[in-house]
Amino acid sequence: MSKLVRYLSLSCGTLSVLLCFPVLAAVTEYHLTLKDHLFFPSQITIPANQKVKLIVENLDPTPEEFDSFALNREKVIFARQKATIFIGPLKPGEYSFFGEYNPNTARGIVIVEHQNQEVPDAH
Numbered sequence: 001m002s003k004l005v006r007y008l009s010l011s012c013g014t015l016s017v018l019l020c021f022p023v024l025a026a027v028t029e030y031h032l033t034l035k036d037h038l039f040f041p042s043q044i045t046i047p048a049n050q051k052v053k054l055i056v057e058n059l060d061p062t063p064e065e066f067d068s069f070a071l072n073r074e075k076v077i078f079a080r081q082k083a084t085i086f087i088g089p090l091k092p093g094e095y096s097f098f099g100e101y102n103p104n105t106a107r108g109i110v111i112v113e114h115q116n117q118e119v120p121d122a123h
Contacts, residue, residue: 027086028052034077035059037102045111048092054085064106068097071110088112 030052033040037060046052058064058077066085067074077083087095090112099106 026050030054032056032108033059034064034099034106037064037099037105039097039099039106039108042108043111044108045113046088046090047115048112049089051086051088054087055082056085057082062101064102065100066097067100068095068110070095071097073097074100 028047028050030044030046032044032054034056044054054066056066056075056077058079058081061079063076063078065074065076066083071087071090073085073087075083075085087110090110092112092114095110095112097108097110
């Protein structure tokens with residue numbers, strides 16, 4: 001293989017990796033904690049029309065299942081472990097979630113809102 005072909009192959013590979021980083025960095029993280037069979041915070045607000053990452057940390061000594069019919073998600077979070085759940089992009093509205101093993105106490109809501117875009121003054 002000639003040096004030029006190797007150089008172009010490496011350059012194209014490096015460029016494709018670098019182009020992926022903005023996409024990966026664009027996913028915003030939101031954190032939930034599960035303690036005493038309660039979600040903290042019990043309400044989070046996320047931007048409309050964007051994929052986001054929920055990181056749920058279970059501090060309880062027992063497992064819990066994050067469940068949401070509205071978000072079409074369910075994930076078991078083992079005792080004293082973390083789980084990652086991707087949601088969105090979503091339309092504005094309210095999306096409830098609960099802990100399937102403790103549905104009377106482990107409850108929460110995701111509020112999806114349009115983000116305010118500030119427009120600079122035209123003076």
